[in-house]
Amino acid sequence: MHQTFDAALEMNLLHANQRGADHNRAHFDEWGITCVNLMSSPGAGKTQLLESTLEGLKNLKIAVIEGDMTTELDADRLRQHGVPVIAINTGRSCHLDSKMVAGGLHQLQHDYDPASLDLVVVENVGNLVCPAEFEVGEHIKVALLSVTEGEDKPLKYPVMFREADCLLITKTDLTPYLDVNLDQIEANIRQINPNVTIFRVSAKTGDGLESWLEWLQQTMTHQANRLQLTV
Numbered sequence: 001m002h003q004t005f006d007a008a009l010e011m012n013l014l015h016a017n018q019r020g021a022d023h024n025r026a027h028f029d030e031w032g033i034t035c036v037n038l039m040s041s042p043g044a045g046k047t048q049l050l051e052s053t054l055e056g057l058k059n060l061k062i063a064v065i066e067g068d069m070t071t072e073l074d075a076d077r078l079r080q081h082g083v084p085v086i087a088i089n090t091g092r093s094c095h096l097d098s099k100m101v102a103g104g105l106h107q108l109q110h111d112y113d114p115a116s117l118d119l120v121v122v123e124n125v126g127n128l129v130c131p132a133e134f135e136v137g138e139h140i141k142v143a144l145l146s147v148t149e150g151e152d153k154p155l156k157y158p159v160m161f162r163e164a165d166c167l168l169i170t171k172t173d174l175t176p177y178l179d180v181n182l183d184q185i186e187a188n189i190r191q192i193n194p195n196v197t198i199f200r201v202s203a204k205t206g207d208g209l210e211s212w213l214e215w216l217q218q219t220m221t222h223q224a225n226r227l228q229l230t231v
């Protein structure tokens, strides 16, 4: 969260965002959709992972809400996989907030039949700090950390790692070329979030993707069961 000089203003902002997130989540629940918020620093591999995920889960109906400060570059990459993609340009904002995603959701409702969807993935703006503080109505937070970013990042930027339900260590195909210890990355993640699910993946070689896809589908099933219990 960007430091403001007015703590009350900051609380109001986060409360308003939370109300918006609850509104969005109510829509997802009403439509029987699981929503995943995909977060990482710029370039950790969110779009690449999404492309592999779309290819790996052809049995599911998936839509993407794509957040970028400017451009539709990622949105266009994902559209090539034949799924609905709603692009949101955040302008000067370094994260998506619930109001922006509400706009995307209402557009989705207008252009498609949301009740026919199983999963909506929100690709957040590349940023290791702010997206973790602004819920958008997701059921699941997935964070990516690429092997090139350094072992210390979970300790230096703890909020996203603390909030995540699942942590993907990405680009593992590059490990042989780097002076990096994956066990140390995992240990640092566990220091912040002891029970988080961690997978090591390479979207380039496909290593580890099966475990990630299995986990995602299992989590969606849990999500659907939870909903049935509450209605």
Ligand SMILES: Nc1nc2c(ncn2[C@@H]2O[C@H](COP(=O)(O)OP(=O)(O)OP(=O)(O)O)[C@@H](O)[C@H]2O)c(=O)[nH]1
Binding pocket: 040, 041, 042, 043, 044, 045, 046, 047, 048, 049, 074, 125, 126, 127, 170, 171, 172, 173, 174, 201, 202, 203, 204, 205
């Ligand atoms: N070697 C390797 N490169 C990868 C892998 N995944 C992504 N990349 C590369 O990393 C760069 C960034 O990938 P993106 O998927 O665009 O990353 P992103 O997190 O969506 O980036 P932003 O949306 O800009 O934050 C691209 O050049 C990808 O080709 C991987 O598993 N291995």
Ligand SMILES: [Mg+2]
Binding pocket: 046, 047, 048, 074, 123
């Ligand atoms: Mg991207």
Ligand SMILES: [Zn+2]
Binding pocket: 023, 027, 102, 106
């Ligand atoms: Zn609404």
Ligand SMILES: [Zn+2]
Binding pocket: 001, 002, 094, 095, 127, 129, 130
């Ligand atoms: Zn910021």
